[in-house]
Amino acid sequence: MAMDRRTFLQLSGLAGLAAALPACGSGILPEPDVTAAAFGTNATGTVTMWCRGATATGVEVVVNRFHQAQDKLHINLTPVPDSQYVTKLATAIRSGDVPDIVDIDDINSTLFIYRGAFTDLTPLVDALPFRTSLSPGHLRLATHEGHNYGVPYLADNSVLWYNKDLLSRAGVDPAKAVGTFDGLLDAARKVRALGSDTYGWSIAGNSPGVLGFVVQPHIWATGTDNIAGAIGTQRGHIEGNAPLRRTLEFYRSLWQEKLLPPANFVDAATTWGSDFKAGKIAFFPSNYAAAVVGADAAAVGRTGVTLLPGPDGGTAFFDGGDNLCIPRGAKNASGAWQFARFALDVAQQQLLPQGGYTPTRSDAATTAFQQKYALDLPALTHLDRGYAPLTLAYNLLYNQPDSPFISMFRRAVFNGDVDGALSAGQQGYDQILKQAQL
Amino acid sequence: MTLSVTRSGTPVSRRTAADVPRRSVLGPRSLVHPPGVGLALVLPAILFVAVFVLAPLVFAVYISLTNWPLIGSYRFVGLSNYLNIAQDAAFWQSVGYTLLYTAIVTVPILVFGYLMAVVVRANRRGSTALRTIFFLPYVIGLSTLSFLTVLEAQPGSGGINAILKGLHITDGQTPWLVDAPLATGLICVLVIWAVSGLTMVLLVSGMQGIPRELYESAEIDGASWWGREFHITIPMLRRTIGMSLILSVIGSFLAFSQFYILTQGGPGRATTPIVLYIYNRAFVQLQVGAATALSIVLVIVVALISAGQFWLLRERD
Numbered sequence: 001m002a003m004d005r006r007t008f009l010q011l012s013g014l015a016g017l018a019a020a021l022p023a024c025g026s027g028i029l030p031e032p033d034v035t036a037a038a039f040g041t042n043a044t045g046t047v048t049m050w051c052r053g054a055t056a057t058g059v060e061v062v063v064n065r066f067h068q069a070q071d072k073l074h075i076n077l078t079p080v081p082d083s084q085y086v087t088k089l090a091t092a093i094r095s096g097d098v099p100d101i102v103d104i105d106d107i108n109s110t111l112f113i114y115r116g117a118f119t120d121l122t123p124l125v126d127a128l129p130f131r132t133s134l135s136p137g138h139l140r141l142a143t144h145e146g147h148n149y150g151v152p153y154l155a156d157n158s159v160l161w162y163n164k165d166l167l168s169r170a171g172v173d174p175a176k177a178v179g180t181f182d183g184l185l186d187a188a189r190k191v192r193a194l195g196s197d198t199y200g201w202s203i204a205g206n207s208p209g210v211l212g213f214v215v216q217p218h219i220w221a222t223g224t225d226n227i228a229g230a231i232g233t234q235r236g237h238i239e240g241n242a243p244l245r246r247t248l249e250f251y252r253s254l255w256q257e258k259l260l261p262p263a264n265f266v267d268a269a270t271t272w273g274s275d276f277k278a279g280k281i282a283f284f285p286s287n288y289a290a291a292v293v294g295a296d297a298a299a300v301g302r303t304g305v306t307l308l309p310g311p312d313g314g315t316a317f318f319d320g321g322d323n324l325c326i327p328r329g330a331k332n333a334s335g336a337w338q339f340a341r342f343a344l345d346v347a348q349q350q351l352l353p354q355g356g357y358t359p360t361r362s363d364a365a366t367t368a369f370q371q372k373y374a375l376d377l378p379a380l381t382h383l384d385r386g387y388a389p390l391t392l393a394y395n396l397l398y399n400q401p402d403s404p405f406i407s408m409f410r411r412a413v414f415n416g417d418v419d420g421a422l423s424a425g426q427q428g429y430d431q432i433l434k435q436a437q438l
Numbered sequence: 439m440t441l442s443v444t445r446s447g448t449p450v451s452r453r454t455a456a457d458v459p460r461r462s463v464l465g466p467r468s469l470v471h472p473p474g475v476g477l478a479l480v481l482p483a484i485l486f487v488a489v490f491v492l493a494p495l496v497f498a499v500y501i502s503l504t505n506w507p508l509i510g511s512y513r514f515v516g517l518s519n520y521l522n523i524a525q526d527a528a529f530w531q532s533v534g535y536t537l538l539y540t541a542i543v544t545v546p547i548l549v550f551g552y553l554m555a556v557v558v559r560a561n562r563r564g565s566t567a568l569r570t571i572f573f574l575p576y577v578i579g580l581s582t583l584s585f586l587t588v589l590e591a592q593p594g595s596g597g598i599n600a601i602l603k604g605l606h607i608t609d610g611q612t613p614w615l616v617d618a619p620l621a622t623g624l625i626c627v628l629v630i631w632a633v634s635g636l637t638m639v640l641l642v643s644g645m646q647g648i649p650r651e652l653y654e655s656a657e658i659d660g661a662s663w664w665g666r667e668f669h670i671t672i673p674m675l676r677r678t679i680g681m682s683l684i685l686s687v688i689g690s691f692l693a694f695s696q697f698y699i700l701t702q703g704g705p706g707r708a709t710t711p712i713v714l715y716i717y718n719r720a721f722v723q724l725q726v727g728a729a730t731a732l733s734i735v736l737v738i739v740v741a742l743i744s745a746g747q748f749w750l751l752r753e754r755d
Contacts, residue, residue, distance in 0.1 A: 028510065028511060086722075086724075087508075087721040087722060087724075090508035090509045090721075090724055091508060091721070093508075093509050094508050094509065111509070112509060115507070115509040115510035116510055116511075117509050117510065206616055262611065263593070263594070265613060265616070266593050266613040266615075266616050395722070396722065396723060400718075400722055401701075401702040401703060401704040401705075402702075402703050402704055402706055402707045402710065402718070406706075407705070407706040410705065431528075432723075435723065435725065436723070
């Protein structure tokens with residue numbers, strides 16, 4: 001059959017289209033059957049697992065123990081930088097080549113669950129004998145329409161650390177100071193007066209993730225959030241949010257009165273906690289890893305801890321950490337759940353403080369654990385004070401360099417324009433939430 | 439075989455008796471190929487273009503007409519991704535920043551490239567070494583240089599701040615990457631330093647193509663060095679300078695890695711160029727459909743700018 005040039009080019013174009021169109025799938029991968037007989041037991045082969053860089057040490061400890069406990073199933077662990085985690089996992093899901101299990105920031109797990117990317121684990125979670133001991137905050141973020149798509153693995157909570165020695169030298173009673181902003185500000189001024197090298201407070205002022213992690217609990221302690229409404233109709237609650245304004249003004253005072261170290265202005269959390277461990281800081285909002293892990297015995301001995309207060313009282317903490325989820329399309333889902341089940345055992349949970357984290361099972365706080373890890377207890381023993389917002393846009397609102405929260409914080413605290421910051425923040429929240437709805 | 443020329447000037451072959459080949463068992467040789475041979479010869483190239491250029495382009499247009507998220511299902515949304523561009527304030531902010539960045543770096547890249555070309559164009563002792571040194575930053579690459587600059591720009595510990603402190607210009611605590619004007623200035627200096635080498639290479643090749651006789655006769659006529667540069671070198675380099683400017687402007691419009699590595703577009707969105715904004719829409723906000731529409735608009739805009747530059751810099755006979 002003769003083919004002229006025009007026909008040939010037309011056919012070539014169609015061939016190109018045919019090559020391209022298979023990529024136009026629905027994007028929803030097949031879901032593993034978690035009700036199959038023997039699911040999650042006696043699995044073999046390799047399980048590919050992703051964990052986030054910030055919690056890699058906690059996961060590696062458990063993976064090593066899993067390999068020591070058996071030799072039929074191997075965990076191939078890949079740490080992924082936190083700031084790239086959502087992007088990389090989303091790209092992997094779109095390509096159809098997913099890891100078998102993901103250790104994902106619980107605050108980001110909601111997005112994937114609402115997009116139908118994770119496996120429904122409800123029957124498996126309900127069958128756990130310690131189901132009622134699991135962190136309710138983590139579970140809430142992994143739940144959609146009554147179904148569980150993830151299981152809490154490790155907790156990474158923001159609390160308020162303080163230097164008992166410095167406060168004592170300044171004549172401050174920590175128990176009275178830590179309840180309100182006025183008490184904290186007064187104590188910070190007294191500690192600053194001790195010398196040019198001691199400061200009242202420290203915060204990584206150029207780290208979007210840290211700011212969202214340690215500043216928001218002050219607002220949550222009053223029962224208020226920066227986001228209003230349910231997923232689908234959410235908008236920012238910024239202008240008119242009195243606890244938020246009070247919190248920004250509190251930090252503005254700390255900066256204006258030089259109660260924060262100058263380096264806080266540029267600190268992207270690269271040296272987070274080093275000044276507190278060196279004994280130069282009175283109050284330090286952060287997690288167990290930044291304040292305690294790596295500190296010498298003297299530093300640990302002078303450290304006290306409490307939950308983060310609201311402006312005039314109340315307490316809260318960021319119910320952060322990781323959920324374990326099995327992406328749809330996982331090739332070895334049975335092996336993945338076998339590992340997850342192992343990681344949730346009390347023996348493994350009680351190892352988490354070594355990596356700087358907290359168990360997600362309240363029944364892990366045995367007497368021996370409490371004696372050994374007294375500084376890791378406030379959140380674990382007050383799980384009802386934990387909170388994290390349920391939204392599809394947390395990564396955009398708080399964790400990215402151009403997030404409205406860090407812009408608002410820096411404009412208010414370092415530039416002193418609280419009104420302008422709140423106004424711009426409202427616009428930023430509304431724009432992102434509008435785009436990020438289902 | 440001999441060649442003759444037709445009235446229209448096209449050469450054609452004309453066979454002589456000696457040119458006629460002897461018959462072989464394979465049949466008579468003919469200058470007319472069997473049907474399909476030409477097609478078969480270009481088929482690999484056409485397939486390559488169809489699969490790696492045309493199909494992705496068509497696919498990109500298709501994606502831009504959907505709400506394609508990186509996770510989950512998608513639906514057709516018509517032209518709304520394109521229509522929304524007009525109301526996208528953040529996009530226009532990135533367009534403005536890209537224009538500012540382009541305006542800052544384009545002329546210095548050309549001027550420094552020209553000056554370096556003047557230094558190394560003659561084959562004197564050391565010219566080759568200087569060419570290598572000047573071109574080295576371009577070979578190392580902007581990404582590597584950007585990572586190095588991240589370290590050297592740190593307050594307290596970076597080399598830039600240490601030098602400035604040593605010279606008693608600053609206290610060594612300048613937050614180069616946290617302040618938008620400072621970060622923009624630093625990135626512009628970095629890019630001018632890194633990219634001028636390419637302009638130098640392009641201009642040197644153009645300069646070496648200028649006949650010596652022109653300079654010799656100008657010297658005889660008493661032309662100064664400046665006169666020879668302005669009246670011989672620059673006019674003769676018109677095409678090369680035009681090409682350098684076009685490459686520089688396109689490169690500035692498509693700038694990404696230095697911003698991604700050094701500031702990630704911050705503080706806020708103050709140093710976000712267009713491509714970084716599109717990247718964020720696609721891979722951070724996970725809105726691939728909207729990002730693809732922006733990409734297609736960017737391709738058209740860059741093509742129009744390039745066409746405009748070609749038109750402005752065309753040879754006028």
